[in-house]
Amino acid sequence: MFRRDFSGATGHSFSISSSTFPRLSEGDETMAPHVDHVEVLDKKITELSYALAHLGKGTELSELIRIIKGGGWTTPAEFAFTEAIIDSMQVQVKALSNLNMKLLAAGKLVATKELVAR
Template sequence: MDTEKCGPDHIDVLDKKITALSDALAHLGKGESLKELLRIIRFPGYTTPAEFAFTASILDGMAMQIRLLETTGEHLLAAAKQVGQQG
């Protein structure tokens, strides 16, 4: 994690970080890898009980991470809105 200091270009730094994160989330939201996973799980022999347990557990963990990202983003936006605004 970056421990950058607030300097004269701090807005540019935040802009780049926010844009990069937004782009990454938009790309993630396309779900291409999960569409491929939907295809794979239909192959004959998928899944053994162990594969089912691993897959279900990982999917549950990914869903929890998405909910955490959504909540964290909502909290960040709510906090940002509390900052004084230029009038």
């Protein structure tokens, strides 16, 4: 059994242990073949990449700027509400960018480990 603790720059932390995942072995019928795993991850990574690319276009936020500049956004409450959401979205984008870099780095470590083992 293994356990690994992680903590981020924001102070959030989490742990992963072998009990987090179902126990599978080569002979276990519930374990999908490696090819199936690769296909599932390929599909999920491609979908995520597409969603991030679409999100990165910023067309919705450009529309929001146009709406705000059109007038009617005059109360301190409207400003505070919108600013809080924008600040939160910015924090989430930074976290997602950080996760993206760490996932890629971890993938490279796994690939290097597999190449060395061969």
